[in-house]
Amino acid sequence: MSAPAGAIPRWVDVALIPVVNIALAFLVSGVILWFIDVDPLAAVEIILYGAFGYDLAIGYTLYYTTNFVFTGLAVAVAFHAGLFNIGGEGQAYIGGLGAALGILAVDRFLPFYLVLPIAILLAAAFGAAWAAIPAYLQAYRGSHIVITTIMFNFIAAALMVYLMVNVLIQPGSMSPESREFAPSGQLPFMHEMLGWVGIEMTPSPLNLSVVWAALCCVAVWALIWHTRWGYAIRTVGANETAAVYAGIDPRRVIMLSMCISGALAGFLGINEVMGVHHRLLLNFTAGYGFTGIAVALMGRNHPVGIVLASLLFGMLYQGGAELAFEEPKVTREMVVTIQGLVILFSGALAFMMKGPIERAYLRLFGGRRAPAAQEA
Amino acid sequence: MADPTDLSPGRPSAGRAPASSGSEAPPAIELRHVSKAFGTVQANRDVCLTVEAGTIHGIIGENGAGKSTLMSILYGFYEADSGEILIDGRPVAIRSSRDAIAAGIGMVHQHFMLVDTMTVVENIMLGAESGAILATGIEKARAELQRLERDYNLEVDPDALAGELPVGQQQRVEILKALYRGADILILDEPTGVLTPQETDQLFRILDSLRRQGVTVVLITHKLREIMAITDRVSVMRGGEMVADRATAETSKEELAELMVGRKVLLRVDKQAPRIGDTVLAVDDLSYVDRAGVARVNHVSFTVRAGEIVGVAGVSGNGQSELLELLSGIRPMTGGGFSLLGERFSPERPLDPSTMRAMHAAHVPEDRLRMGLVRSFAAEESAILGYHEDPLYTAGPFLRGEAIRADCAAKMRDFDVRPQAPVLKTANFSGGNQQKIVLARELSRAPRLLLVGQPTRGVDIGAIEFIHRNLVAMRDAGSAVLLVSVELDEIMSLSDRIVVMFEGRIVGEVPAAEANERLLGLMMANAATEEEARHKHPGLPGAIAVDPE
Numbered sequence: 022m023s024a025p026a027g028a029i030p031r032w033v034d035v036a037l038i039p040v041v042n043i044a045l046a047f048l049v050s051g052v053i054l055w056f057i058d059v060d061p062l063a064a065v066e067i068i069l070y071g072a073f074g075y076d077l078a079i080g081y082t083l084y085y086t087t088n089f090v091f092t093g094l095a096v097a098v099a100f101h102a103g104l105f106n107i108g109g110e111g112q113a114y115i116g117g118l119g120a121a122l123g124i125l126a127v128d129r130f131l132p133f134y135l136v137l138p139i140a141i142l143l144a145a146a147f148g149a150a151w152a153a154i155p156a157y158l159q160a161y162r163g164s165h166i167v168i169t170t171i172m173f174n175f176i177a178a179a180l181m182v183y184l185m186v187n188v189l190i191q192p193g194s195m196s197p198e199s200r201e202f203a204p205s206g207q208l209p210f211m212h213e214m215l216g217w218v219g220i221e222m223t224p225s226p227l228n229l230s231v232v233w234a235a236l237c238c239v240a241v242w243a244l245i246w247h248t249r250w251g252y253a254i255r256t257v258g259a260n261e262t263a264a265v266y267a268g269i270d271p272r273r274v275i276m277l278s279m280c281i282s283g284a285l286a287g288f289l290g291i292n293e294v295m296g297v298h299h300r301l302l303l304n305f306t307a308g309y310g311f312t313g314i315a316v317a318l319m320g321r322n323h324p325v326g327i328v329l330a331s332l333l334f335g336m337l338y339q340g341g342a343e344l345a346f347e348e349p350k351v352t353r354e355m356v357v358t359i360q361g362l363v364i365l366f367s368g369a370l371a372f373m374m375k376g377p378i379e380r381a382y383l384r385l386f387g388g389r390r391a392p393a394a395q396e397a
Numbered sequence: 398m399a400d401p402t403d404l405s406p407g408r409p410s411a412g413r414a415p416a417s418s419g420s421e422a423p424p425a426i427e428l429r430h431v432s433k434a435f436g437t438v439q440a441n442r443d444v445c446l447t448v449e450a451g452t453i454h455g456i457i458g459e460n461g462a463g464k465s466t467l468m469s470i471l472y473g474f475y476e477a478d479s480g481e482i483l484i485d486g487r488p489v490a491i492r493s494s495r496d497a498i499a500a501g502i503g504m505v506h507q508h509f510m511l512v513d514t515m516t517v518v519e520n521i522m523l524g525a526e527s528g529a530i531l532a533t534g535i536e537k538a539r540a541e542l543q544r545l546e547r548d549y550n551l552e553v554d555p556d557a558l559a560g561e562l563p564v565g566q567q568q569r570v571e572i573l574k575a576l577y578r579g580a581d582i583l584i585l586d587e588p589t590g591v592l593t594p595q596e597t598d599q600l601f602r603i604l605d606s607l608r609r610q611g612v613t614v615v616l617i618t619h620k621l622r623e624i625m626a627i628t629d630r631v632s633v634m635r636g637g638e639m640v641a642d643r644a645t646a647e648t649s650k651e652e653l654a655e656l657m658v659g660r661k662v663l664l665r666v667d668k669q670a671p672r673i674g675d676t677v678l679a680v681d682d683l684s685y686v687d688r689a690g691v692a693r694v695n696h697v698s699f700t701v702r703a704g705e706i707v708g709v710a711g712v713s714g715n716g717q718s719e720l721l722e723l724l725s726g727i728r729p730m731t732g733g734g735f736s737l738l739g740e741r742f743s744p745e746r747p748l749d750p751s752t753m754r755a756m757h758a759a760h761v762p763e764d765r766l767r768m769g770l771v772r773s774f775a776a777e778e779s780a781i782l783g784y785h786e787d788p789l790y791t792a793g794p795f796l797r798g799e800a801i802r803a804d805c806a807a808k809m810r811d812f813d814v815r816p817q818a819p820v821l822k823t824a825n826f827s828g829g830n831q832q833k834i835v836l837a838r839e840l841s842r843a844p845r846l847l848l849v850g851q852p853t854r855g856v857d858i859g860a861i862e863f864i865h866r867n868l869v870a871m872r873d874a875g876s877a878v879l880l881v882s883v884e885l886d887e888i889m890s891l892s893d894r895i896v897v898m899f900e901g902r903i904v905g906e907v908p909a910a911e912a913n914e915r916l917l918g919l920m921m922a923n924a925a926t927e928e929e930a931r932h933k934h935p936g937l938p939g940a941i942a943v944d945p946e
Contacts, residue, residue, distance in 0.1 A: 248794045252778070252785045259771045265727055266760070266768045267783035268751030 029379050035321060039367055041374050043333070046366040050359045057350050064344055064351070071343025072336040078343070080211060080225025086328075086335035087227075087292050090234040092313025093331055094241050095286035097322035101245055102278035103258035108155060108170025109286040110310025111177030112148040116287020117294040118181065119147025121189075121199060121301035124294075128206030136205050140295050141233070141288070148287020149280040151177060156279030160272035166279075174310070185303055199301040208296040228296035230288070237285060238324040244281070254278050286310060315364040318371070337363065423486025425450040425582050425613035426471070431480030433466055440466040441477070442637045448582075448630075450485070453604055453614040455624040455645070458634030459657055459829075459857030464617050467634070468584055472504045473497040484582070503575025504584045509567050513560025517570050518542055520559050521577050538577070545576050550606050564714075565596035572603065576612075583607065584615045589623060593712045594885060594918035601627045619858070621650040622886070633657055658859045666890045668869045673893075674703030677738060677846050677877035678724070684732030685719050685901075693719040695901035696733065701846070706868065706878040708892030708909070710885060712921050716901035717881040718763055721850045724879070725760040726750045738845060754783055756846075759839035763850030763881065769835040770823050777805035777819035780838050808837035813863065829860030836864060840871055847871055850881045865891060885914055899923040 051061030072082045092109045099106035106112075123143035128136055155169035185197035208229040212222040245251040256264040257274040264271055293305040312334055319333070320326030341356030366373075426448040433441040441463045448454040458464045469475045471482065473491040482489055484500045491497050497504075511520050522538035542555055551569050553562070559570060568588060575583055585604075589597045604614050604627060616628060624631050625645060633641040633656040641656045678701040685694040694716045701707045709717050722728035724735065726748035734743030737756055742748040753760070762768040770779040781790050781801055790801050805819040812833045814826070823831065832852070839847070852868065853861040868891060872878050882888050888895055892909045897920040905920045 243795075247796055247798065249785050249791055249796055250794060252781075252796060255774070256771055256782065256785075259773045260767070262768045263771050263782060266725075266750060266762055267785070268726075268749060268754065 029382060033378065033382055034375075035326070038371075038374055038378055039319065039321075039326075041378060042367040042371060043363060045374070046359075046362040049366075050362050053355075053358065054351070057355075059348055059350050064348065067344045067347050068336070068340030070340075071347075072340035075223075077223040077225050078339060080222065080227040082332070082335040082339040083211075083231055084226040084228070084292070084297070084335075085338040086331045087231045087234045088289050088309040089312060089316045089331035089334050090238065090327060091289045091292065092286055092310050093316030093320060093327040094237055094324065095282045095310075096313050096317035097320070097324075097327060098241060098245070098254070098285060099278055099282040100317060100322050101251075101258045102254045102274055103261070104156075104159070104275065104279060104282075105167050106152065106170055106279065106282050106286075107167055107314065108152060108173045108283075108310070109289075109313045110306050110308070111170070111174035112151045112283040112286035113289035113306045113310050114174075114177045114181055115151040115290075116144040116148030116283070117290025117305060118184070118301065119143035119145075119287065120290045121202075121294050124202050124206035125189075125199060125301075128203040131205060133205040133207075137208075137295075140206070141291060144287040144290045145284035146287075148283040148285070148290070150283070152279040152283025152286070153276065156276050159279075160275040166275075181303060185301070189301060197303055202295070202299045206295065207299045208291070210296075226297045228292065230292040230296045233288065233291065237288065238328060241285070242324045250277065286313070312360075315368055318368040319364075333363070334360070422450055423483075424448055425452075425485060426615070427481075427483040427486070428467070428471070429481040429483070431467065431470060431477045431482070433470060433475060433477050439637050441470070444480070444634075444637075444639045446632055446639060447642075448613060448615060450613050451608060451611045452629040453608055453616060453627055455616045455618065455628035455631040456634065457617075457619060457621070457624055457631060457653060457657055459619070459859065462634040462657070462857075463637040464634050465586070466637075468504070468586065468615070468617060471497065472502060472584065498578050498580070501579060501581045502584065503572075503578060503580025503582065505568065505571040505575060505586065505588060507587045507590060509564075509571055511559040511567055511570060514558065516556050516558055517553050517562070517573075518555040520570055521574050523574075525578060541577060542573065545573055549576065549603070549610060551603060563596075564712075565592055565599060568592070568600065569603065572607075581611065582613045582615070584617070586617045587619070588616070589618065589620065590883075593921050594914055595922055597623070621653055624653065625650060635659055654858055658857070660859075666865045666869060668891075669873065671705045671872065671893045672875075673705050674875060676700050676702050678735060678879065680724070680733075680735040682733035683720075683723060683730055683735055685716075685723055685728060686731045693901050694723060694730075697898075697901075697903050698733075699896050699903060699906070701877040701879050703845070703875050703877045704872060705893040706872050706880055706891050708888035708895045709879065709881040709898055710888045710895055710917050710921060711883070711898035713883045715898045715921075717883075717898050718850065719901075720898070721760070721763065721848055721879075721881055724748075725758075725762075725848055726753045750783065751786070757842070757844050758846040758848065759842060759844035760848040761835055761839050761850060761852055763854070765828075765831055765835050770831055772822070772824040774823050775820045776809075776814075776823050776826065776834055777801050779823040780805040780808060780819070780834055782838065784838070808834075808841055811841065812837040812867075827857075829856040832856050832864065833860065836867060840867060843874065844871075844876055847876045847878045848881075849878060851883065852880070853882075853884065853887060885917055888912075889914070889917070897921055 047065070054061045054064050070078070072078055092113060095109045095112065096106055120140040120143055123139045124136055127139060151173060155166050155173055158164040158169050159166040189199045190197050191200045210224065211227040211231070212224045214229065215222045245255065253264070253269045253274050254277070256267060256269055257271045261271050264274070289306065289309055294301055298305060316327055316330045316334055320328070320330040337356070337360050341359060344351050345353050345356050424447045426446065428444055428446040431441055431444045432439070444463070444467060446467070456464050456467070466475065470477045471491065473494045473496050476492060482491060484502070489496070489500050491500060512523065515523070518535060518539050521542055522534055526534045539555055546552055551573055553566055553569050553573065559567060562570070572583065588600060592600060604616070607614060616623070618624060628645045631643050631645050631648065631653065632639055633653060635657060680697055680699050683694060683697045684692060686692050697720065699707065709720065711717050719728060723730045727750060729747055730744050732744065734741060736742070737748070737753070737758060740756070766772060769782070771782065781787070784790065785796070789804070790797055802819050806817065808814070809817045809819065814830050814833045814837065823834070826834065836852070849868065852864050856864065865887070868878060868880070880888065880891055889909060889912055894906060895909055895912050895917065896903050896906045897917060898904065899921060900923070904923050907916065
């Protein structure tokens, strides 16, 4: 008596339903805008133009997208092991600390191509270490990872304030920031790199780390679906009893997947600290770690979906800022509301439209198919 | 196979005459041309069914034949796409279980729906508390319960906690629950799966007394023996259709099996005398004490030799599951130990599942969905569970996708898994085919030791035959097979030796040739003493070794 899962093609589930969900979110947003006397269509135009209309806008959109890819992948890897890692924010924060410490130590005497791997390794190591503590507590002590990762976000924030104010602050400075990195400790901006090959681009925060984000997507895809470690991770996530039966130790998988997750979140620090600010400062994570949860949810924990969802959120961040700037009636909070509606419809209400759409599909196309031989 | 003349509704029962229905009384249940589709899968197609009042009516069919869907329609879980339901001759619309209860239909589910921490009387009034003040409701319920117990000979202590009752009694509580809600039609879904033969007999006595009181009973089962023992009529479903309707007295197990499967079925397992080799598994004083301090496996010793099947009989929950999990390294033992192919394992030197597999031991777990497979995985991924580190499937850290797919396709051919689609999600295979995937994975490596738990649970008759033949083939090829099953028929037909477990201990060992249902049943309830066992089998002195405890 299996459900008609085989009869519905995959694209309905992975493409059509998310698109419908997003469309609904925009529809509700449009109604809200209409209520405050803003033309919804004009608002859409401002958002789209503000996000993709000119090179500076694209630069900003992709810069935000880079952050969401890192934190989205982080949430997804943990999720495949059945773990809900809410601690991306803290792991990214500590990952940035690791990258900055490495760069501050060596940037004055090592060339860029040696500083970069050091920074990447330390960002990964610090992020992983920050995730490893909740992972250990979950695996060997039974503390729930949702609780501990949330708490570790606060601990990370407090630790960073302490370090920035008391230890890492540039001597003589009033603001809690480290010294600026030497040029070998700075990732090249995209407009700089394009300039080298003769393409003009307005300066934006978009930098080389977008390439690293793309590589991470491929790596995560290969890891999860094409290695025996990924197999173990997915087995533990889908059926822990079966994993034990198969000789997979769930505790080791929890440690492994959380460390990978934390490392991916830590790479956000590469983008922000090494790519944009070129110094260590407070609050550079700015909630990207939390948005990563929505990104992973919407992207179905698959790298392709995460890239698309990250682009969507990048667009909402950048285009939404433009909208708040262009339309005085639309406040910053209004933009957050629209983002919230997208999360609501594609996350919390993700399955609301599943039934109706599948029924509609079957009504339109189902009649032409022979009954599937499910019950062989 | 469908014989339309067999579907003539309202044919008077030729079995035992119903006690309370006159010849002109309308049938208790009449389904007319009921159809139900899930998407493109037609679960019920034009099903007609007539159940006479005051009879016991069996419904049999393989998994996926549509009998559960049909009963779910009757009980209001699903709504039929088309067709009519008549209860006592009146058309009714059943849109929810509330409607079904109002129409006098009660259902006893396969898995009991009791709150363990509540008393029997509280469970029975749950959802029918009648009023805000609980105390008056309890008194009313208790009085009504006592009346029901008297009328139907269903004795249960109303103040016992439901969780502390034996399963047979829990089932009575479920029946009482339905009767308390005024049911005069009782649907029982696979009611004997968790019962000992003795408890099954008691259940049948209860059903008989219900029938005499005029209650109509619909019994869904896949056990032909039970159909033959208790029902007045039997309806056979196959492929979503009602293919036959017979008076039980006029049919036979063989005919019913053939109707269910659509072809001739061998109900007996043909096997040669065993060619017994060396000891493969020697279990020695093995114990497992759980966290609550209960000895789930209590100083168990036995051996399994190459070329034989040793059956472990017992009522479910008497330590057999734990025994399998200890021997496969899933659960850490707390005392004693065992030798596998001469290597000794103990609490100090535990066995882990990977080591077990490396030593050419395989394990078909009792619960394929909980342990043996990953529902959300493609079949090819489920087919390497436990072997995902095997060099056959890996290149460095990477999995070899093509090798895995080709391997799975070959296994599916060898074990006749349908559909032969390695990329189809595991959950989309039927129970029997899922089990074949597990068996293909575990049997195709010619294991020295094969641990098998409930190999045919929830598997249809055609697949049972296939699975039994394969297990016997493993034994004949020289594997040592340890078989745990709650199906006595299965234990008796496959095993060469039978050990019986009760409350974690082995209470006896019987050569299969000398086992019979009554003896095993008594041992499973730990009611057989050595004297009694000898008395019942005077010709076989010493055949039964009963644990001195």
